[in-house]
Every structure is written in C-alpha cells, then in structure tokens.
Amino acid sequence: MFTGIVEERGEIVDRDDLDQAARLSIRGPLVTSDAARGDSIAVNGVCLTVVDVADGIFTVDVMAESLRRSSLGHLLPGSRVNLERAMPADGRFGGHVVQGHVDGVGTIILITPAEHWTVVRIDVPPELTRYIVEKGSITVDGTSLTVSAVGDHCLEVSLIPTTLADTILGLAQTGDSVNLEVDVIAKYVERLTQSGPTQSTEKSE
Known part of the structure; x- marks a missing residue:
C-alpha cells in the first residue's frame, strides 16, 4: 500500500520491449537506498x-x-516519473489509501498558474466520475491530491509550489496523459450498496 506522497522524481534510463510486456530501468537514488528484489515501488x-x-x-x-x-x-x-516506496507498517500516513492500481487515464486540458498555486483541470473517463467528489481524494500520477472542483467529466486540483517542485506534475503540459486512481473506499461503498445484504450459507437446525 502507498499514500500518494511522492518521494522523488526518477528518470527512465532504459526500456526493453518484450512480447506483451516491457522492462523498464529507472534511476531513483532515494527509493533504491533500501530496495531489494521483490519490493514494491x-x-x-x-x-x-x-x-x-x-x-x-x-x-x-x-x-x-x-x-x-x-x-x-x-x-x-529520459522520461521523468514519480516514485514512492510501499509504506511501512509503522510509517506516517501523509496522504490517503493508495493501492497503486490505476483506474483510468485522464488528460490535462487546462493549466492555470496563480501567485501561490497552480490549478490543473483534467478530463476524466466517464466511468470514473461517480467516484469523484469535491474535497475528496484522487491520485494523479501517484500523487495524493484533494479535488478542488468537479465538472462534467472533469476535475480540478490545486497544486502548491512544493508539489510542483517535487513531482512531475510541475513539468506537466496541456494534452499530457495522467494516471488516475480514485478513492478505493468509494468503490467498496458502491459494491456494498449494490450487492445488498449478505445471505448466510448456514442452515438452521
């Protein structure tokens, strides 16, 4: 599990396209400082x-x-990427529950810089909009963010200078694709309300 607090901006140094797969080599001095084979990043x-x-x-x-x-x-x-190690059991929970399971890909459609923050508007796949609420959590390219506004198949997030400096969102341009992971709690709630009461499989005596 992750929290969406990006630890460093890494860089793709090599890509090997395989049959139905790809092998990526990524430079990340911080996340590799204690990494071992089998770890999750x-x-x-x-x-x-x-x-x-x-x-x-x-x-x-x-x-x-x-x-x-x-x-x-x-x-x-040469591509830059956001990197985060899996959260240790005794770690500080700085963001929100992030599984690392992308729900869809959005497109940045507007970037509006302001004095103290930058507003980014993202076009969202229609099937994901029901999970997104204003002031709720969203993961954008692995970054835990708060939704500042919700529109018709789009959302807005406001990025502070630290987020712009420490993540690849500071390098983003209009038309870029971004990975989106909605709040998993919303998906569980939907599943539970749709499935109704659980039927017991035990027979009464």
Whole structure:
C-alpha cells in the first residue's frame, strides 16, 4: 500500500520491449537506498515489483495489462516519473489509501498558474466520475491530491509550489496523459450498496 506522497522524481534510463510486456530501468537514488528484489515501488502511481537493483537504478517488468490501462506504455528513456516506496507498517500516513492500481487515464486540458498555486483541470473517463467528489481524494500520477472542483467529466486540483517542485506534475503540459486512481473506499461503498445484504450459507437446525 502507498499514500500518494511522492518521494522523488526518477528518470527512465532504459526500456526493453518484450512480447506483451516491457522492462523498464529507472534511476531513483532515494527509493533504491533500501530496495531489494521483490519490493514494491509505485511508478507514476502504478505498483510495480523490483526485479533487479544496482547503483541507484531499479528494473521492473510491466505486463501488457498495465501498459494498456496506464500511461506507462508511453514512457521512453529520459522520461521523468514519480516514485514512492510501499509504506511501512509503522510509517506516517501523509496522504490517503493508495493501492497503486490505476483506474483510468485522464488528460490535462487546462493549466492555470496563480501567485501561490497552480490549478490543473483534467478530463476524466466517464466511468470514473461517480467516484469523484469535491474535497475528496484522487491520485494523479501517484500523487495524493484533494479535488478542488468537479465538472462534467472533469476535475480540478490545486497544486502548491512544493508539489510542483517535487513531482512531475510541475513539468506537466496541456494534452499530457495522467494516471488516475480514485478513492478505493468509494468503490467498496458502491459494491456494498449494490450487492445488498449478505445471505448466510448456514442452515438452521
């Protein structure tokens, strides 16, 4: 599990396209400082498993499903990425519950800089809008953010200078694709309200 607090901006240093998969090598001195084979690291909000690590670079295998359902398929050497290690059980919970399971890909449609923050408007896949509420949580490229406004198939987030400096959202441009993960609690609530009361399988005597 993650919290959406990006630890560092990494860089893709190599990409090897395989049959129905891709192998990415990513530079991230901080997240590799205690990483080992089998550990989980979120890359732009996608939970991936470390298969090799050496000299500040870790390697991950990305299967076709992840390439298809996220923006990872567009990454090339030189691309910058948000990185976060899995949260330790005794760690500080700074963001919100983030699974690293991308629900869809949005598109940045407007960036409006202001004196103390920048407002970013994102076009959202229609099937995700029911999970998004004003002042609720959303994960954008692995960054835990608060929804500042909700429109017709779009949302807005307000980015403070620290977020712009410490994440790749500070490099974003209109037309860029971003990975979105909605609040998992909303999905569970929907599932529970749709399924109704659980029927007991035990027979009464």
